[in-house]
Amino acid sequence: xxxxxxxxxxxxxxxxxxxxxxxxxxxxxxxxxxxxxxxxxxxxxxxxxxxxxxxxxxxxxxxxxxxxxxxxxxxxxxxxxxxxxxxxxxxxxxxxxxxxxxxxxxxxxxxxxxxxxxxxxxxxxxxxxxxxxxxxxxxxxxxxxxxxxxxxxxxxxxxxxxxxxxxxxxxxxxxxxxxxxxxxxxxxxxxxxxxxxxxxxxxxxxxxxxxxxxxxxxxxxxxxxxxxxxxxxxxxxxx
Numbered sequence: 001x002x003x004x005x006x007x008x009x010x011x012x013x014x015x016x017x018x019x020x021x022x023x024x025x026x027x028x029x030x031x032x033x034x035x036x037x038x039x040x041x042x043x044x045x046x047x048x049x050x051x052x053x054x055x056x057x058x059x060x061x062x063x064x065x066x067x068x069x070x071x072x073x074x075x076x077x078x079x080x081x082x083x084x085x086x087x088x089x090x091x092x093x094x095x096x097x098x099x100x101x102x103x104x105x106x107x108x109x110x111x112x113x114x115x116x117x118x119x120x121x122x123x124x125x126x127x128x129x130x131x132x133x134x135x136x137x138x139x140x141x142x143x144x145x146x147x148x149x150x151x152x153x154x155x156x157x158x159x160x161x162x163x164x165x166x167x168x169x170x171x172x173x174x175x176x177x178x179x180x181x182x183x184x185x186x187x188x189x190x191x192x193x194x195x196x197x198x199x200x201x202x203x204x205x206x207x208x209x210x211x212x213x214x215x216x217x218x219x220x221x222x223x224x225x226x227x228x229x230x231x232x233x234x235x236x237x238x239x
Contacts, residue, residue: 003084004046005054006039006076010061016100016124016163018069021058025084028077030106030141032130033216034169036204040076051087059095070098070123079107082114089121102126105151106143119158124193127152128165131173132182140172149185156189164192168231169200170223179234186235195235199223 004026009015012022026046028035039045058071071092078085078101089099101122108115129148131137137145155162164186168174186192199222208215223231 001051001084001087002048003051003054003081003088004043005049006037006046008054008057011064012072015072015074015102016070016126018066018098019061019064020069020072020100021061022072022074023054023058023088025073025075025078025081027080028075029080030077030104030130030143032141032167033172034140034167034200036201036207037076038204038207038211038213043080051084051091054088055091055095058092059097062095062097065098068098070100072100072102072126074102074126077104077106079103079105082107082118086114086117086121089118093121098123100124100126102128103151104128104130104141105148106141108147108151108154110150110154115154116158119155119160122160124161124163125155126163126165127155128167129182130167132178132185136172136178152185152189156191159191162189162192163194163196164235165196165198166231166235167198167200168223168228169217170220170227172220173200174223174227174231176230176234179231183235183237187237195232197228197231197235199228 006024006026009022012020015022027043028041073085092099099122130141201222205215
């Protein structure tokens, strides 16, 4: 099984627990306005690599994983290459390696049996919920939020641990009402271990210029610390 790989990080510390090898896969069907990796969008880009080759590469760093670390597959959108992820995670689980998936859930399809296998092979999912409101989600990403929310329910029903991530963009995703509606949705899930609020930043703007892609959030500044703390209080159930 060959996948298209964008890049590889040997000692990641922000994509799941502990020290992790992070594999970034190429391709994404969403066009999030704040995306800082537009170079991962093209599904035909990246470098072809076999699952066996990637497994062999990440296992070189196994001694650094300790008790909490492991391998995270991110993107782009990794589930765009679901079969590749399944083979890679299968190989890693055979070696006793902790597996983590960083995804938006946009590629989830109810009734696709491959997702049942994915649930069995995945120790933790970092699920990025872009916006709880359908229309706002479409305006922000170009896609419906039905699949991401259905994926969250699917994972919860199968007992898969989740960390929920929410990017806070002033004027777009920081509305208190929307945050409270997202909190109400999270309250229906039993297996959410953590909620992370990720402040919007502009570090990817130069990539847009290099690729000749208009940046639609030109002039939008990162959120104030007070707004970040407010979002954390709401989404973590302390408001």
